[in-house]
Amino acid sequence: MAQANAEPAEGALSGLRVLDMSRILAGPWAGQTLGDLGADVVKIERPGAGDDTRGWGPPFLKDRDGAETDVAAYFLCANRNKRSVTLDIATPEGQRIVRALAAKADILLENYKVGGLAQYGLDYDSLRQVNPRLIYCSITGFGQDGPYAARAGYDFLIQAMGGLMSITGGREGEPGAGPQKVGVAITDVVTGLYATIGILAALNARERTGEGQHVDIALLDAQIASLANQATNFFASGVSPQRLGNAHPNIVPYQDFPTRDGAMILAVGNDAQFARAASVFGHAGWAEDPRFATNRARVAHRADLVPMIAKATRLRYTSDWIAALEAVGVPCGPVNAIADVFEDPHVKARGVRVEVPHETAGSVSLVASPVRLSRTPVSYRSAPPALGGQTAEVLADWLDLDAAAVEALRAAGTV
Numbered sequence: 001m002a003q004a005n006a007e008p009a010e011g012a013l014s015g016l017r018v019l020d021m022s023r024i025l026a027g028p029w030a031g032q033t034l035g036d037l038g039a040d041v042v043k044i045e046r047p048g049a050g051d052d053t054r055g056w057g058p059p060f061l062k063d064r065d066g067a068e069t070d071v072a073a074y075f076l077c078a079n080r081n082k083r084s085v086t087l088d089i090a091t092p093e094g095q096r097i098v099r100a101l102a103a104k105a106d107i108l109l110e111n112y113k114v115g116g117l118a119q120y121g122l123d124y125d126s127l128r129q130v131n132p133r134l135i136y137c138s139i140t141g142f143g144q145d146g147p148y149a150a151r152a153g154y155d156f157l158i159q160a161m162g163g164l165m166s167i168t169g170g171r172e173g174e175p176g177a178g179p180q181k182v183g184v185a186i187t188d189v190v191t192g193l194y195a196t197i198g199i200l201a202a203l204n205a206r207e208r209t210g211e212g213q214h215v216d217i218a219l220l221d222a223q224i225a226s227l228a229n230q231a232t233n234f235f236a237s238g239v240s241p242q243r244l245g246n247a248h249p250n251i252v253p254y255q256d257f258p259t260r261d262g263a264m265i266l267a268v269g270n271d272a273q274f275a276r277a278a279s280v281f282g283h284a285g286w287a288e289d290p291r292f293a294t295n296r297a298r299v300a301h302r303a304d305l306v307p308m309i310a311k312a313t314r315l316r317y318t319s320d321w322i323a324a325l326e327a328v329g330v331p332c333g334p335v336n337a338i339a340d341v342f343e344d345p346h347v348k349a350r351g352v353r354v355e356v357p358h359e360t361a362g363s364v365s366l367v368a369s370p371v372r373l374s375r376t377p378v379s380y381r382s383a384p385p386a387l388g389g390q391t392a393e394v395l396a397d398w399l400d401l402d403a404a405a406v407e408a409l410r411a412a413g414t415v
Contacts, residue, residue, distance in 0.1 A: 001355055009377060010376060011038015011376055012038055012376040013039040016040070017042070017104060019042055019044065019098075019101050019102055019105040020043045021098075021109060021110040023053070023111065024111070026217075028192070030109055030193070030195040031078075032078050035081030035082055036080070039106075041081060042394050044089070044101075045388065047086040050388075051075060060073065061073060063360050069360050077367070078384075086391055086415055087391075088413060089122065093409070094414050097399070098122055099121070101399065102127045107136075108127065113152065114140055114149045124138070124214045128212065133206060134212040135199055136214050137195050137215040140153060140217075141220060142219070143221060144216045156181055156185075158187045158223050159223065162187065164223060164227070167241050168243065186226075187223045191217060191218075251269065252299050252302045253268050257310050257313040259313050259314065261318055264321055266325070266331075276329065277330045280324050280330065291305070354366050354367075356380050359386065366383075391415050
């Protein structure tokens, strides 16, 4: 288990300032990614309430004595390496402070409804007047234009509207068949990553032009983009892909198979791998059978081949099959529970679970960034912040406000 960086090296995005006015998951995911890479990320939250996900539990974090706190585990997943400022943007003074912060920022993230910030004078057209170099990223369900632009968008809804649920779930006619969402809010996560890519592209363009720009990211666009081969399968064939359970539309065998004590995943990517797998299963002749000799033939005859493989795999334990198949270079693996994932020796060796100091719990476990940079590594400088925990600190750092000025804002209810 890796520990937080005691003295982190300068990050790839050190020196950049990010004003994160987003909430829930897609925007905060982008903000956290920028923070991991070294940016100074300031999260603007509603006084007394904060990001909705602060209350999305159980489970809630436990303190040093084992008592439950009001810190939801959900909030922890997307808000490390940020400083929290509580600010009422519905007030003129709150709006003035946001404009002042935006004037000092390189990047602003927001996921309000289309036009939602214009009423406060905090939309892109308004803020670029005070900071032409500002990169302003708007994340919405359906984008800044089009007939659905005014609609609210949520991950579950977009998984359905964007086609993902039509290809996820059991095959028609099988027990439990029907559309299924993915077990995490994958559309939000993918959208956050696309937002990060767009922001980094805009930063590079700013190096050449000296000007910022508006980055328009929609959950629906991101979900459709992530259909990948399933979308081009449709374009090429004119036929909408269907749910196949754990099977693959273009590769066979590439799915789960029963074993003596559970199940395993077999992910055969080419004909040579299939021949080696067939030999391990005790049926080397399958690789010579014209129905199975090529992937194209195996896809056409999957209904014949899959039951034959399943009959063989039921005879041995999962660990035995994995050892035998790995020995000949056939991709395979167990179906891990999440608890199993973090006990996996490879996962431990890669430091995928990190411990970050936390003011209430002593420390908190988080999932490490998958980005590995050799010269400017990511760092874990701070746990997800307490609501408004750095308000005075940020207003001093960014706006040079002294303690008396901050206290006056508190007294007025602005922060």
